[in-house]
Amino acid sequence: MNKLLSFPRPSAPLRGADLPLLISLNVLLEECNVTRAAARLHVSQPALSAQLSRLRVLFGDPLLVPAESGRGLAPSPFALKLHRRLQPALAALTTALRPKNEDFEPAHAARTFNVVANSTGAAAVLPGLTRHVQAYGNRQLRLTLSEPEESELACRLERGDVDLCFGAACMLPPGLLSMELMTTPYVLVQRKGHARGCAAVTLDEYASLDHVNVSRDSSLHGALDEQLYRLGHSRHTAMAVRDFSAVGAIVAAGDLVCTVPAFLAASMPPSVDLAELAFPFLSYTLCMAWHPGADDDPGLAWLRAQVLASTQGSPKASAGSRTG
Incomplete structure (x- = not known):
């Protein structure tokens, strides 16, 4: 050299x-x-x-x-x-x-907001957020959605390439400001007419079923299995997928079942049933996160308020859950 x-x-x-x-x-x-x-x-x-x-x-x-x-x-x-x-x-x-907060006028501003979310976060946030944004009648306010790439996400937020990200708390990069949007239990998705019926699933029955595991790296083993081990049980996973988008079609075609956050129930096809879990289990917490350098950006402050309003009804409902 x-x-x-x-x-x-x-x-x-x-x-x-x-x-x-x-x-x-x-x-x-x-x-x-x-x-x-x-x-x-x-x-x-x-x-x-x-x-x-x-x-x-x-x-x-x-x-x-x-x-x-x-x-x-x-x-x-x-x-x-x-x-x-x-x-x-x-x-x-x-x-x-940056201009002061009062300088952002959502009815007249021209801005494209870039958000990052996996299919779970997108399904939970975007339908309601879209309704709130469109209610202003401003066609110059637009949203783009991209998949999270963990190795790049922190840098993209710092550079301002990404405005907000949505995901499970454990998946967020360190050093961000964040706010919990919702916490929901898991439920079991199964085909209509499944042999086990529609009653709530006991722990022993849950362990005896054939499962689809959802993992960002398509792993057959995940956080749900860790929780089962702590309860003294294990399960058989027959298939692993990267996200929940195909889960409804997969379980509707056979006897496999899948454990999903309850807020995804509305996006499941009519060919499946949902069953509650009759034992203590994990819950899914969805968070919104942004870079500290963008905390007082007037446009992003407005967008965060729209997210909170669309998921909880009032921005004040989660003011105490903000962390950094």
Whole structure:
């Protein structure tokens, strides 16, 4: 590996004209790749390379160095420390430049809100949220939905690429502000005319059935099995799927059963029945989360209020459940 050039530390503070370079530096240190960073900043790669050269002179440090793995770049030790100080400073600047809450007018504003949710969160939130947003009669307010990618979600929220995410509390990245939207018991989904009947399911009977497990990685073993073990039982899982979207069709076609959050009952086809669990079991808690840097964004404050109103009837109902 080539020996890195020595960079003397700067003796003068940054000039005002150099401050925009800090935004480029933040993105460069997040991506550790000039090509990807240039795409995010909407500048050419040569232009960003020139900015990186200027930053190296300003800070007297290489900032990005060859990674120890031999593939790609990594922040220098100095850059890591600088990045930790730079991120809150840029977030504070962004907050200072935002308009006040009263400046957001949902009846006239033009904005696209980007939310992330798996099929469970989408089924629980989007129908009611859509009704509330459309009630304002503003066709310039729009929503986009994307699937969660855990490795990227925290960064996307921090960058503002994602406004809100919905999911189980245990699935949320650390460091976010969050609020519980609903907690619901699990119920059993089975085909109509199932041999076991429609009575509530006892623990012994539950353990004797053939199950479909829902897991984001299509695992045959999940949190429900852990809870069963704690109750001294286990179950036989015949199939695993990534989400609940196909569960109704699967169980309607045979004798498999599936355990789902009760709020999904409305989305199940008429060819299935629901049965309560007649033993203490897990409940499903759905949360809404957002980045602390967006906490006072007037548009997102309004959107969060619409989510709460559509899921609980009043934003004040969950004011005490906010965590960070």
